[in-house]
Amino acid sequence: xxxxxxxxxxxxxxxxxxxxxxxxxxxxxxxxxxxxxxxxxxxxxxxxxxxxxxxxxxxxxxxxxxxxxxxxxxxxxxxxxxxxxxxxxxxxxxxxxxxxxxxxxxxxxxxx
Amino acid sequence: xxxxxxxxxxxxxxxxxxxxxxxxxxxxxxxxxxxxxxxxxxxxxxxxxxxxxxxxxxxxxxxxxxxxxxxxxxxxxxxxxxxxxxxxxxxxxxxxxxxxxxxxxxxxxxxxxxxxx
Numbered sequence: 001x002x003x004x005x006x007x008x009x010x011x012x013x014x015x016x017x018x019x020x021x022x023x024x025x026x027x028x029x030x031x032x033x034x035x036x037x038x039x040x041x042x043x044x045x046x047x048x049x050x051x052x053x054x055x056x057x058x059x060x061x062x063x064x065x066x067x068x069x070x071x072x073x074x075x076x077x078x079x080x081x082x083x084x085x086x087x088x089x090x091x092x093x094x095x096x097x098x099x100x101x102x103x104x105x106x107x108x109x110x111x112x
Numbered sequence: 113x114x115x116x117x118x119x120x121x122x123x124x125x126x127x128x129x130x131x132x133x134x135x136x137x138x139x140x141x142x143x144x145x146x147x148x149x150x151x152x153x154x155x156x157x158x159x160x161x162x163x164x165x166x167x168x169x170x171x172x173x174x175x176x177x178x179x180x181x182x183x184x185x186x187x188x189x190x191x192x193x194x195x196x197x198x199x200x201x202x203x204x205x206x207x208x209x210x211x212x213x214x215x216x217x218x219x220x221x222x223x224x225x226x227x228x229x
Contacts, residue, residue, distance in 0.1 A: 043116070043202050043220030044155070087154070097143065097162055098206070098216050099170070102154030 004088045009107045012082075018075040020106050022088035025069040031090045033064060033071045038105070039084040047073065047086075078110045114138050118203050118221035125193040125228045133188040133224050135203030143206045144186040145218065146170075146178065148199040155202060161186055193228045200225050 005023040012018040024033065034049040048055055048062045050071075055062045061074040075082055087105040091098055119134045137144065142163050147155040147170075157170030161180040175197060177189040186205075190197060204218040 041200060041223065043204070043222055044218075045220070046217045049215070049217075097160060097168075098208070098218075099157055099160075100155070100218060102156075104152070104154055 004090055004103060006086070006088050006103065006106045008104065009109070012075075012078045012108060012110050014080060014110055014112050015077055018078040018082065018108055018110070020073040020075075020086050020088075020108065021070065022073070023070045024088070024090045027068050027090050028092075030092055032092070033062065034089045034091060034100075035060070035062065035073045036087045036089065036100075036102075037084040038087070039081070044087065044102070078108075080110050080112065082108065083110045084108060116203055116205055116219055116221035118201075118224050120224060121222065122225045123227070125190075125226065127193060127195065127228060129193050130189070130191050131193070133190070133201055133203075133226075135186045135188065135221060136184050137186075137203075137205040137219075138184065139205060139207070139219065140183060141205035141207045141219075142183065143208055143216075143218075144180065145204040145206075146176070146186070146188045147202045147204065148172065148197075149202065149223075150199050158188065158201075190226075195228050198226060198228045 032049050032051050035047040036044040038044045048060050050062045064071045085105040085107050116137045145160045146158040149155045156172050159178040161167045167178050201224045203221045206218045208216045
């Protein structure tokens with residue numbers, strides 16, 4: 001699996017958009033970008049994933065650059081409950097056994 | 113739908129004691145996983161299972177054992193507990209039909225916080 005690089009921490013004001021960057025310059029053509037988050041030591045929670053097109057769901061949007069070497073997770077209107085550690089993970093989708101390689105992620109603090 | 117359920121939530125063990133961490137899922141997932149998370153660190157894979165009767169080692173299997181007799185249950189056994197096993201343990205499950213491009217999203221339990229003193 002390709003390695004990812006994320007800033008250790010970010011701040012965001014409540015109601016504003018939170019943009020979390022991730023670098024994955026060694027990503028392979030068949031590897032997807034996945035985002036998970038972990039709220040206050042709870043179990044990680046899946047947010048979104050994508051291959052090369054931008055993706056949006058009820059939780060967030062994922063923007064992947066054209067060369068696929070970096071991506072940005074966007075929380076459009078951050079709330080206090082979005083305070084969490086966000087993990088960017090690159091992995092091959094589907095197939096058989098899949099190991100999730102968690103780094104240290106980005107600690108997002110949403111303030112009033 | 114309960115999802116992935118782990119018990120107990122907290123446990124304190126003495127050095128040398130043994131215990132079993134329970135994990136059950138009600139989503140009929142074929143894959144199950146055990147991770148540990150040390151303070152300030154990411155998760156590390158201990159063991160995983162691709163179906164009933166099939167288990168394999170992850171990155172940090174030493175000091176642990178698992179079994180998978182049913183689709184729903186995947187207990188983690190600690191033999192001769194050591195202080196280095198103080199950690200938060202997460203169980204997860206996912207569904208894979210073995211097709212390339214499929215989501216294979218992992219769903220996690222709430223964790224078991226274990227202290228070995």
